[in-house]
Amino acid sequence: MTFPLLPLLAPCNIASTPDLSVVGHTLIGPVSTSQDVATVKDYISANFGLVEFSVQVTSAIDIDDIISLLDTGADAVFPETDEQAIALFEIGIPGSRVVFPGEDYDDVKGVYVTSSALTPDLASKLSKSVLADGTGSQKLYVTFSATPTLEQVKKITALPAIPIIPAEALTTDPAATDKLSVAAVFSSALTTDRPDGYFSTVVVDTQGVALGLVYSSEESIAQAIKARAGVYQSRKRGLWFKGATSGAVQTLVRLELDCDGDCVKFVVQQAGKGFCHLDTTTCFGKSGGMPALERTLVSRLENAPAGSYTRRLFSDEKLLSAKIMEEAEELTTAKSKDEIAWEFADLLYFGMTKAVEAGVSWADVERNLDSKAKKITRRKGDAKQKWIDAAKKAAETPEKPAPNTESTSSSAIVNGAVKQADNRESTGRIQLTRVDVSDISESELTELLRRPAQKNANIMNLVGPIVEAVRTRGDVALLEFTAKFEKAKLKSPVLKAPFPPELMELDQETKDAIDLSFENVLKFHAGQLESAPLVVETVPGVVCSRFSRPIESVGLYVPGGTAILPSTALMLGVPALVAGCKNIVFASPPRSDGTLTPEVVYVAHKVGAAAIVLAGGAQAVAAMAYGTESVPKVNKILGPGNQFVTAAKMLVQNDTSALVSIDMPAGPSEVLVVADKKANPAFVASDLLSQAEHGVDSQVILIGVDLNEAELQAIEDEVHEQAMRLPRVEIVRGAIAHSRTFQVKTVEQAIALSNKYAPEHLILQLESASKYVDLVQHAGSVFVGAWSPESCGDYSSGTNHTLPTYGYATVYSGVNTHSFMKHLTSQELTPEGLKKIGGAVVRLATVEGLDAHGNAVRVRLEHLAK
Template sequence: MATFLPLLTEENSPLFNALDRIGPIILNAQASVPLPETPQHPYLLVDQSTPVDPQEIASWLDAGVEKVIVPLASVKELAGTIPAERLILLLDVANVSAFSDKIRESVSGVLLKTPSIDLDTISSVAKFFAGSTIFVLSSSDSLPAPSNIRELQSIGAILVLPESQLTLDATSNTQLNVADAFMAPIISDRPDGLFPTVVSSQTGHSLGLVYSSRQSITESIITGKGVYQSRKHGLWRKGATSGATQDVVQIRLDCDSDSLEFRVVQHGSGFCHLNRQSCFAEASGLPALEKTLQSRLETAPEGSYTMRLFNDAKLLQSKIREEADELCSAKTKEETAFEAADLFYFALTKCVTMGVSVADIEKSLDRKAKKITRRPGNAKPQWIQKETVPVPAPAPTKPIAVENDGPINMRTFDLSTTAPEARVQLLRRPVLKSDEMIEKVKPIVEAVRVHGDVALLELTAKFDKVHMDSTVIFPPFAPETMQIDEAVRKAIDIAYANIHKFHAAQVNDETLTVETMPGVVCSRFARPIARVGLYVPGGTAILPSTALMLGIPAQVAGCKEVVLATPPRPDGSISPEVMYVAKLVGASAILKAGGAQAVAAMAYGTKTVPKVDKIFGPGNQWVTAAKMLVQNDTDALVSIDMPAGPSEVLVIADHTAIPAFVAADLLSQAEHGVDSQVVLLAVDLTPDRLAEIEKEVDAQAHALSRVDIVRQSIAKSIIVKVSTVEEAISFSNDYAPEHLILHLENASSKVASIDNAGSVFVGPYTPESCGDYASGTNHTLPTNGYARQFSGVNTLSFQKHITSQEITADGLQGLGPVVATLADCEGLQAHANAVRIRLRENSR
């Protein structure tokens, strides 16, 4: 603890340096005194007339300020934002009033401004602010005596002395010598009045034990040199004859105020008279290594390994990286210590080369520890392959193991007894938090953006467990890669024809032309998006159907470049079904990669992967987050179809519904993945009829090969009992499902009431599966409630529309004055001038 605190209001280098050696300094925030890099982190006094800025306060603390001293109003504003241990309350004794516990808990000290040093008043304040340090600043014209410092210390308070009352000269009636102030509470228990003094390096390693006197302490404080008291020879100015001088960095008292520690920078051969660094033994560990390296920098012979490291920056850089990598790979305690020692050696070699000492490193660590604002701490892009990144589970080769083999049931709720707030919860999907997922995919996307194919290959090896030399296939595609079962080929061909027919019907090649007023013709015409990327998921299912659903509208729209991305199989190949579809839709490239890395490769392009203008396709949460991330990056200049997430279905069933059909429709979505969302709206169903549906769900689920996936998704799914069809449709419109299936009497008459859905399946013989594969509609649909504002993928998704206008001279006569008036209204004179200059020319 400091014996007193000086308050500086203007720069005074000799006094400042002396004070800095013996304890913290209070600086005025409005003074010209800079924030120095010193052993004693300064305190900062914020003037009462200065409006507090929490960000500025935080920046001061981050820059090395130990504590800020602010008035009551500022404490109230900073409480909860700035840690209590970094705040001191500035309090005028004349304005002391009751304080809340919150104020007391928000500070670690009180600077009490008082007209005189009244111990009773100070004690009273200290009692209320128990646990806080009390600093006392007297406004009295009389100079406080050293006895005042001792009295205050006896009650746990510290005197604050303004610069005007301090001097490096002898103490007078108006000024107190800084050494006298520092030594006021020091008491020696030795007959000779000397103080045991531990001398240590800047890093706290002991150099020796000596003694100090008041005279030697005073000289050390003022000169900054190591000066001690020899019990035989009197005043001992260290190094005066040997040249092994010391620069004093810091002088500290122990807890009993009867001994001291001098932290010094030792020059010459060392502190000990035996020419050793320490009187206790030769240095070891980091101090010894630092000394050796510093010596080698000056004396190492040419050709030695250490000199090679000093002279060859690339070699040293490589060794640091090599040892860091080996440390990361260490598995045991012994191996970790061994590799860490190697890394320390090369890192310290770099530091010594740059003139950086271990003390400098510790200062940097201390500064970082003082910071109150923190960065996320994510790895930089070039090191992402060395970072442990949470990744999606690899595609399972067998069903996921589940211990529980009991009934597979959905949870049931009754809307008639559900409170409004609970109804809102029923509409929510238990899916990922977008912000968290985007933070997770950022390093992956950035790695591909910066390092291109190299990162793409490394990430594919890491996440897909496939090692390849290239990730891109260009046409013509080898026939052997498209060998599929004949029945599957025929099915794909029929699906292709239906989907193509429906999407071709959506094309409107006609130009929309409207004459908005005589001589003013406006037009609108479609153009294909030139380059598109199609993401076809892999994971727990092979989806050639998605390749059809994305590739056909791109083909119909006339996109010039179609990049199809899909995760590779374990042998590095693509499923032949997807390859066959890629040929049918005219894909211009196939990217053998999945996840966020595939999205990034298409968004930014690499040497081998063509850059696209728009990315389509469903995927897991990593794919969705990556799509959302790149669409907001102006460097990518890429858009996306929609923020698609896990598959979902909502089924509305009344008394006409066939239980087996309803159960089958629910399960057809539940098998997509464990995060699939399934909802059944039961319209006035009897308990027996509802039990039939649940029995069918359990029975059919147990017959599925993907039963373990279904078990997990169904457990999170819900049955909502409603009274009427209208109530069910209202709930459905609020839910906005990806797939809506109507098992209703006169189902087709209810479609007109549907406002929000990705795709609607009408009647008992319209399973959602048909839309997924071959009816002709598109199965890439908005999920997670986005059907409120997004359409499913269609031909128009692969086009953009351009408008044009053509105005005759006569047309401008009628329209021009309107435009000029509006431009004048908005103050855009050049806009108005572009019209008027033509009107003048036309009137000649």
């Protein structure tokens, strides 16, 4: 039988093994010193579960060091001498973990010999006794005294045996001629009886779940190894690079063969919706077990509605801890087969909930289980004394003791360079997690800058039917959704202008504040208007121009949710007014009594809105995109909202029948504050909290420039003390739980880090802050200096607060006057101008094969030539 392993002997280049070992096992060595042992152990620990390792040890390595290699996760060891191998057997090391050097193969699972010693008689003898036990567990390994040729390798794999080839003699580039191709060596063990020469191929994920059945060829295998990706052989279309068009790409983990060498197994990490062209995870229907549970919990982590039991489990650590301890206790007292199965399933469910909440995958758990299975040294195995006592007490007492769910500490704990804050207790300290940037890697920094997850694979499945219902059923569907989601029963989904005065009654102070903000926003956005069209004469007689026109009809979405946002109505309505949009339509979810907040109605009145759609969410977006019996169709939809609003906006934008555009994708609100030693801790804390109160999915970031412990502590104290005085403190607590303080040495480092994050709001609480603005490349809006709080931009300074979030500041601008306009270009040519560029036009049209294009110029030039 042939084995899907290619052991690699790489004594000088351990770092090269992952790329080469994609087709099998990696043999590292020879290991000659204690330092070599430490190096190999570190490498195995760092890569365990990604690559399988064995280690070749010399006679200089003692038995304890060899055992430590096996404990760390080495699959097997290749001792240099018989004495070492025998000593390992005598102390009870399993024969499957030791590959014996030479011909004495009794009671062992593997032997290795040199090719020069492998005479036909010995090969026959080894094949009959070592390889013919029928279990597939015994293996023959063959080394070479010099770098082998591919023909020599093929003779070894035909025995069958496993060649050990130096890493420096191998390459993943199939076109290379100076080294052996890994793909060629792997393919040398393949057989097929198909006329086209293709090999049946099963594709599985890293948890062993079968994704689908495809075909491979020697060429596709070579390309897969080179690209470390899923590349297969289509019987109709040639090479098939999985995910090239769909985005559901695969990272190749390793290739394996079946026992007969006529079927290939691809082990892959699958991205995107899944393997199947039907957008399912596998081609064999739904999978079950822990992978299915994990997918369900990940989905619930992202989408479970507030107040649901699952959401409570994810947000209340005390509750989740109590459930885990409760289920563990119930498992210990279970007696019958069914009862044990039931309680064990419950324990796995709640344990997996904790894992998902912490970002731990089932694959991570399996790697740890595999690691434990590799250990040779056994612990004594006694339980901790407190659990021994608890078990004794439980045996003596009929009642079950109440689980202890009290938090052990509310103070910060130190984990490497990250000082992790504990915000779990509802009365505990509210504190950002500290990160010293100088002590972490670039990849770790990237991970720590990641926003809380917002997108999920099911969001379009939820939004799509709502949008379709409104598109096809109009007002009826819109009223039904408003009754369902807003608990408001309406006769009409639209409030049309002129709006009744009683719906916008406000106290004078609020009205004055709106009026002042209105004027400032109006002034700033009016300043963005072009004073005249752009006119450029590119050559004499050819005049090109660019001029703007307003978008005729715009829909402005004003969220409701956890806060009333008349400021959003201002930030959307005023630039629409300035741009000259003829038809301005607001949409905002009504209160349960069917009315809107009077502030929003007042702003709609001031900007001259034609109507207000009394709806929120995806249904409001759909109504404005397609129009209903009462809601006028718009050409562009602008405004922030939750993930359902964002998904609906993106959906209708991609529907050509809607013919509607949107402003930008949107996510939760966020702020990044850069503070130096001169910054006032109270000011810094107040800016952080001004965004944290938006929602539990908001994120706030502090970058402290050369701040010492006392200065950091002063800011942290202010964050906690100010937060505890806020009515939305629980929302703040949720946002702070995934927020960070990054410690850097210089302002330049701080702004470079900010550019990497690309915040919605950037606040520079720095001495001489204005001189650093030129360094800012990515931000929605910048607030310069200690006296420029983000709140002023939200309401009254004049700039717009509808800004790109979730990192989109790298490619999007915030809403502005030009968001409500489009630009047209024109060109006017004189006869002289046509003569100057006509020849170039005709030539380029000819190159492109568009003769009618060239002819339109040619007939004019011929006319001028008469």
